[in-house]
Amino acid sequence: MRNTPLLLRNSIVIPLILFLTLLFSSIESVAQIKLAWDPSTGPDVAGYRVYCGIASRTYGAPIDVGNVTTYTLNGLSPAVVYNIAVTTYDTTNNESAYSNEVSGQIPETVSLPTVLGGSPSGITGASNTYTTGGFSSNLKHSVQFQFDWKGDATDLSPWGSASQSKTWTVAGTYKVRARARCATHTSVVSSWSGSLSVTIAVSKPDLIISTLTGPTMPVAPGQVITLSEATKNQGSRATTVNTVTRFYWSTNSTYEAGDVLLGQRTVGPLTAEAISGPVSTSVKIPTMAVSGTYYIIAVADSTNVVAEASETDNTKYITVNVSP
Ligand SMILES: [Ca+2]
Ligand SMILES: [Ca+2]
Ligand SMILES: [Ca+2]
Numbered sequence: 001m002r003n004t005p006l007l008l009r010n011s012i013v014i015p016l017i018l019f020l021t022l023l024f025s026s027i028e029s030v031a032q033i034k035l036a037w038d039p040s041t042g043p044d045v046a047g048y049r050v051y052c053g054i055a056s057r058t059y060g061a062p063i064d065v066g067n068v069t070t071y072t073l074n075g076l077s078p079a080v081v082y083n084i085a086v087t088t089y090d091t092t093n094n095e096s097a098y099s100n101e102v103s104g105q106i107p108e109t110v111s112l113p114t115v116l117g118g119s120p121s122g123i124t125g126a127s128n129t130y131t132t133g134g135f136s137s138n139l140k141h142s143v144q145f146q147f148d149w150k151g152d153a154t155d156l157s158p159w160g161s162a163s164q165s166k167t168w169t170v171a172g173t174y175k176v177r178a179r180a181r182c183a184t185h186t187s188v189v190s191s192w193s194g195s196l197s198v199t200i201a202v203s204k205p206d207l208i209i210s211t212l213t214g215p216t217m218p219v220a221p222g223q224v225i226t227l228s229e230a231t232k233n234q235g236s237r238a239t240t241v242n243t244v245t246r247f248y249w250s251t252n253s254t255y256e257a258g259d260v261l262l263g264q265r266t267v268g269p270l271t272a273e274a275i276s277g278p279v280s281t282s283v284k285i286p287t288m289a290v291s292g293t294y295y296i297i298a299v300a301d302s303t304n305v306v307a308e309a310s311e312t313d314n315t316k317y318i319t320v321n322v323s324p
Contacts, residue, residue, distance in 0.1 A: 123203040131163040135180040151175025206235030207300040209316035222287040230277030233270035246302035
């Protein structure tokens with residue numbers, strides 16, 4: 001404890017007045033508090049000492065700043081209240097009482113993140129990943145992130161990494177945004193970023209013929225041949241009912257109403273990405289077919305009992321050469 005009696009030759013018991021200024025740090029600057037005080041009116045002032053502590057009137061070792069009336073305290077921690085006082089001393093090292101005490105603290109700020117990167121569209125039930133960036137703590141502390149998946153702060157992610165994923169279960173348009181906070185001083189939180197508009201559609205199955213093979217040698221009219229075919233659900237949602245894959249005889253590669261049905265098979269319900277087959281189906285080449293090149297077209301969900309993400313990708317064909 002400093003306990004200097006003030007029985008001094010020149011009795012330099014001089015009230016000091018401090019004016020405290022906080023320098024709001026930029027990203028590159030250090031945490032600092034700038035001090036200024038009125039000069040002592042004593043006749044033989046030799047210098048000043050700055051005292052600083054985290055409890056009122058309980059200071060650490062003083063800093064002898066010389067005969068100046070301003071000083072900047074550097075390297076301070078944010079969110080800590082510093083209590084500061086000054087004394088003056090004369091040419092024979094007699095020291096005054098403390099000045100009035102002032103207190104201040106370094107404010108920490110975290111800049112807001114950039115608008116999120118990630119897909120502006122998706123489907124229900126599927127995970128979507130979004131990433132933010134461009135944020136920082138002015139004190140260079142590490143930061144954490146929170147995502148607002150709806151844009152009104154009613155569907156918030158946990159605080160965590162700059163890249164987080166969301167699975168929406170309801171179709172709609174969502175305004176996704178993010179904010180950052182200091183990982184050490186978690187009450188220091190940035191504003192929200194701008195919003196990324198994300199449109200989520202209802203997920204659906206999508207049936208296709210994934211493989212179709214048949215005879216590679218010429219076939220005769222009326223001949224029974226074996227087709228090998230696989231039907232796949234490449235969509236993001238399961239089918240829940242049986243579907244029918246049919247095989248048609250065609251003079252062109254396009255399935256049309258007039259094409260001749262050769263045969264069919266039943267395909268059970270398929271989960272997302274599941275494949276039924278390959279399965280062999282025997283069909284008979286039309287007896288009236290004349291020599292030439294024909295097409296056998298397989299059609300998934302040919303009776304259209306399943307609403308699909310795409311109804312126009314359900315066919316696949318092979319060519320067959322007929323010779324007597
Ligand atoms: Ca389809
Ligand atoms: Ca046709
Ligand atoms: Ca369909």
